[in-house]
Amino acid sequence: MAKPDLMERIVNLCKRRGFIFPSSDIYGGFRSTWDYGPVGVLLKRNVKDAWWRSMVQLRDDIVGLDAAILMAPKVWEASGHLATFTDPLVDCRNCQQRFRADHLPESGACPHCGAKDSFTPAREFNLMFKTYVGPVEDDAAVTYLRPETAQGIFVNFANVQTTSRKKPPFGIAQIGKSFRNEITPGNFVYRTREFEQMEMEFFVPPEDGERWFEYWCDERLRWFVEYGIAETKLRLRPHEPEELSHYSTSTADVEFDFPWGWGELEGVANRTDFDLRAHAEHSGQDLSYYDQEHDRRYLPHVIEPALGADRALLAFLLAAYEEEEVGGERRTVLHLDPRLAPYTAAVLPLSRHESLLPVADDVAATLRPHFVVDTDSAGSIGRRYRRHDEVGTPWCITIDFDTLDDKAVTVRDRDTMTQDRVAIEALIPYLQDRLP
Ligand code: ATP
Numbered sequence: 001m002a003k004p005d006l007m008e009r010i011v012n013l014c015k016r017r018g019f020i021f022p023s024s025d026i027y028g029g030f031r032s033t034w035d036y037g038p039v040g041v042l043l044k045r046n047v048k049d050a051w052w053r054s055m056v057q058l059r060d061d062i063v064g065l066d067a068a069i070l071m072a073p074k075v076w077e078a079s080g081h082l083a084t085f086t087d088p089l090v091d092c093r094n095c096q097q098r099f100r101a102d103h104l105p106e107s108g109a110c111p112h113c114g115a116k117d118s119f120t121p122a123r124e125f126n127l128m129f130k131t132y133v134g135p136v137e138d139d140a141a142v143t144y145l146r147p148e149t150a151q152g153i154f155v156n157f158a159n160v161q162t163t164s165r166k167k168p169p170f171g172i173a174q175i176g177k178s179f180r181n182e183i184t185p186g187n188f189v190y191r192t193r194e195f196e197q198m199e200m201e202f203f204v205p206p207e208d209g210e211r212w213f214e215y216w217c218d219e220r221l222r223w224f225v226e227y228g229i230a231e232t233k234l235r236l237r238p239h240e241p242e243e244l245s246h247y248s249t250s251t252a253d254v255e256f257d258f259p260w261g262w263g264e265l266e267g268v269a270n271r272t273d274f275d276l277r278a279h280a281e282h283s284g285q286d287l288s289y290y291d292q293e294h295d296r297r298y299l300p301h302v303i304e305p306a307l308g309a310d311r312a313l314l315a316f317l318l319a320a321y322e323e324e325e326v327g328g329e330r331r332t333v334l335h336l337d338p339r340l341a342p343y344t345a346a347v348l349p350l351s352r353h354e355s356l357l358p359v360a361d362d363v364a365a366t367l368r369p370h371f372v373v374d375t376d377s378a379g380s381i382g383r384r385y386r387r388h389d390e391v392g393t394p395w396c397i398t399i400d401f402d403t404l405d406d407k408a409v410t411v412r413d414r415d416t417m418t419q420d421r422v423a424i425e426a427l428i429p430y431l432q433d434r435l436p
Contacts, residue, residue: 003259010317011188013332017391019043019317020189032185032192034310039391042342042372044196047313048175050339051198054223055173062171062200063164067152069177070133073143078282079151079275081128081144084246088122089183100183127180129193145179150304152176153201154275157287161203168289168300169212171202175309187260189310196309203300205291206273210250212303213270217252220266220305224254224312228337229319233257234265247274256315265315266307273299316340320392326417334392335415338435341392344371345431348384350400352377360399363409363424370428389414395431 014020018037022029036044056064076082088101094115101122105111110118129145146152153160153172160172175198185191204212217236225231239251254266276299280287290297320334338344347364349356360375367373374393376384381398388396398410408423411430422430 006318006321007188007259009323009332010314010321013321013390014040014188014317017387019391032182033194034189034192039342040313043316043336043340043392044309044313046340046342047316048196048198048309050227051223051307051309051312052173052175054226055171055198055200061166061169062173062202063160063166065153065156065160065172065174066176067149067156067174069146069179070131070143071146071152071155074282075151075155075279076128076144078278079154080246080278081147081151082126085128085147086124086126087183089125090119090122092118093120094118098183103184125181125183127182129179129181147180148178148306149174149176149197149199150201150306151275153199154279154302155283157203157276157279158285161289167291169202169204169208171200173198173200175199187258187263189314190258190263192310195311197306198309198312199304199306201271202303202305203289204303206298206301209270209272209301209303213250213252213268216303216305217254217268220254220268220307224256224265224315227316227340228335229256229315233319235262237262245269247271256318258315258318265311266305268303268305271302271304273301275302276300331386331389333389333414336392336394338394341394342372343374343388343391343393344435345395345397346374346376346384346388346393347397347399348375348381349377350381350398353401355404356399356401359403363397363399363427366424367427367431371431385412395434397427 017039019040021035021037023033023035024030056062089098090101091098092110092112092115095110095113097110097112099111109116128147131143131145132141133143134141153174175196177194178197179194182191182193185193202212202216221234221236224234233256235255237253237255244251248269249272251267251269253264254268255262256265276287288297288299316336317334320336322335323330323332345367347360349360357377360377364373364375376387385396394414396412398412400410403409408421409427411420411422
């Protein structure tokens, strides 16, 4: 399938099946903002849960945090965001559209109207959303919506370290909304002004920074593969020295082969002791760590894998999407990892016959404490299979007239479309055994 086509099909599928709607849709939408519908919210939760599970639940060396979005304005002064969290902005003198200077095509032509050499000189534009706390809109009340979740972690370093009694190397993980007044949002949920981040700051002795940087690059790449993205669709791109942020000694992007080309999915950076040092200086608090075993005090260096939940979700959707011919008919299927799929199973009575509906309700009720389950009795069974293929439901469970006698159901596999006859009693372990 042609790549731009694929993107259009994903956007259509997302709206048609209730994954993602344009925000404020009845008012014509609102500037590249998006709302997650009933199916999308399930997928997004599963993406975040998969990240949390591998980063926090399965490890002994990472703990969680949920910091506030609004923080003391001094945080953004100390972190350097007030002075340097900017993108270079240019205007086209011909059509008045605005662009990021570092995203312009090499031809020098305006991407909107095609005019040549029509751009104004670049100005630095701060991406933070400014707002006011309290009823008085004066300078003292100014604060910002956080543009990254990381700073909430740095300012809590001492709180978390002393209460959790973790010693470096250890990490703090956080999932939450971030806001950036992007000059050119676009490509669906790839770049938006409000988005969710999944960030982890890993605090290590200074001399171990590079080793842990390599470790987290490998680990993050592995995570995407574990959840179903082919290795050929992923690559690690180390930043050139001139690309590095002022605070970083090494950065690499995990890139995904998006329909418009390779694009950043996740950034892994060695942020050194830049943030802890800056916050220690600005707050006057000691943020160093005393290593009792070696009797020394140091400011830990920090390795940060930072991923967008929305970008990850888009990559999983793109990687899972397939259209194929089956028995002369076209079927669209999302081959999502069953742990990410919005529904684990759908319970489908063969028809709306009064003897089948209560059995279907009972089966669904038995499964619900264990799995996220949908029920659907409208339309032909073939059409209902197709609907669930389109949202990536790995197993469809059909209740037919034989079920009334043999207390068994047919389980259809999304990917192979093969069917098994399974006793209702054995359904929970059957599904559990098949989940990765
Ligand atoms: P880009 O170069 O694409 O603007 P970045 O390098 O500024 O991204 P980071 O600051 O490293 O991004 O943020 C970490 C992650 O957060 C990104 O890899 C991406 O997954 C996500 N992210 C950043 N900005 C956005 C955005 N505007 N919309 C959606 N996700 C975003």
